[in-house]
Amino acid sequence: MSPVNTSSSLRPSSFLLMGIPGLEATAQHWISIPLCSMYLLALLGNLLLLAVIQSDPSLHEPMYLFLATLAITDLVLSTSTLPQMLAIFWLGPRSISFHSCMAQMFFIHTFSSVESGILVAMALDRYVAICLPLRHSAILKPSTVARMVLLILLRGLVLIPPFALLLWRLPFCGHRVIPHAYCEHMAVVKLACADTTANTMYGLAVALFVVGLDTLCIALSYTMILRAVFGLPSSQERLKALSTCASHCCVILIFYIPGLFSFLTHRFGHNVPHHIHILLATLYLLVPPMLNPIVYGVKTKQIRIRVVRVFCVRVA
Template identity: 75%
Template sequence: MSPANSSSLRPASFLLVGIPGLEAAQHWVAIPLCAMYIVALLGNCVILFIIRTDSSLHEPMYLFLATLAVTDLVLCTSTVPKMLSIFWLGSREIEFHACFAQMFFVHSSSLVETGILVAMAFDRYVAICNPLRHATILKFATVAKIASLVLVRGLAVIAPFPLLLRRLPFCKVNVIPHSYCEHMAVLKLACADTTLNTSYGAVVTMLVVGLDGMSIVLSYVMILRAVFSLPSGQARLKSLSTCTSHVCVILIFYVPGLFSFLAHRFSQNVPQSVHILLANLYLLLPPMLNPIVYGVKTKQIRTRVSRVFHVRAPERHKTVAAERVFLENNSQGPQGLVLEQ
């Protein structure tokens, strides 16, 4: 089909259904989704503020965590506001190019996040297997280069998705049975051969996401080998404890994604409403839980958060401690007073 004919069959906008089958109740579903979004915004902004203002946290792990927080903010903010407007205001229409832009930000953010998780796994590997060379290997400039490479890779790999879709005619209905412009949901509306699009999507899933997952698994196999070779059980536990937060973040990201992927592949056995809900949770669970996990599991961040929100509490404790010492010294009698002099 010629470009002119293709552009003439391009709709001015699409209509997002929301959650098919739950249209009457989706305004109630929006309440927990909105709460999760608020928690994600607050949590990631707090993480960024703490890492930015505390120079002791300007280390590779925390710099990667800051990059992860920015990615999570982009991931959920590119979809949730529009999603809530659909659920609460019935604002289903999304402009053609805005739909493609949303698709690009959603999928590129997901791919950037997998790359950051790989970089964080490499950081844990170096910290445990080569602790003496950790500062030498992962300098600030090296961390910046890794983060830039992950970002460029995510943008470059996902850019063909909207470009390949844009060349297709959309002569079917312009209703997307989804809460946001997901690639496969939009692709099903095209009335042309989509083999190239589906093949490229399969290659990206298998090569990029598959390689990232294998890299993370390989890193932790080597980490476990190094940890269990330590002579002391306490040293093993201490080494493993430094990885718990990262492992939790990996599971939070990959498990919902795996369920969403399986639901899509076996959609004939899964209600469409369940599939869409899983896809929505996939966008919200990691941004919401990642800062909570690192805030609870990482002592430095936990301490810094307590200082931010309880500024006067330490000062009060110091005052009470000083008064207690003064009373104890004065209660020692004349000898104590002589010593004080």
């Protein structure tokens, strides 16, 4: 029998998602309540943010266009995982077809890459706005912003499909129970009954390339921003410039810290309790979409004023 046929015959038609191992019969029902609330807040916040940016021509500037793209990315990330997670927490383990599992994996990892790239683009926007304010509109034109977003999306579309292609060739020997709440790449790889070195190394290379390159670019941008800010003559100007970057720094930390923890735990955190890892991996896909619109809504004066006007008009 050919290797292709062997792999195909040993590949399950579906997987069984368990949710949070060890908490199936006790805490999952209670955990679902805050998760559902967070998901609804993420939907409401990001949809409201998109509506405000779309309806106000004064917000059609690079920073807000990047913010709108971030909101769309957050909606895709949370919606591709949370409804199925909630079904698992409420109804018990759920079956997901092999193809649907690959599709979910594609959306999770592609749009995680897109979100990382958007954070880099926003750091670049802050650098140009603070260090080259007179050239900001000339450097970051709407057409330039559109090309940057397209390149960020293309990066994910090029780097992520090989995950599924490498998994496609693996036999699973009937192993179909995924001790996870969604189809995460390494969680599926661990079910294979063959050499998965290529999958592991490719996943590590992509993570190092995307996260390593993006965090380096963000660090360089903010190093130059801080040099420019502390060179300003007025303390009031320094505080104002730092305040404009504070919200972006919060969003960066919210996104990268849980993601880095999940990545390292899969590969090196053998002593971390599995239910803690799965819970944090779940929050990684939910906390940034929920907090991003809140952070920007509070810290960005134009958005805050516009949202207040919307609610005041509705109340009146």
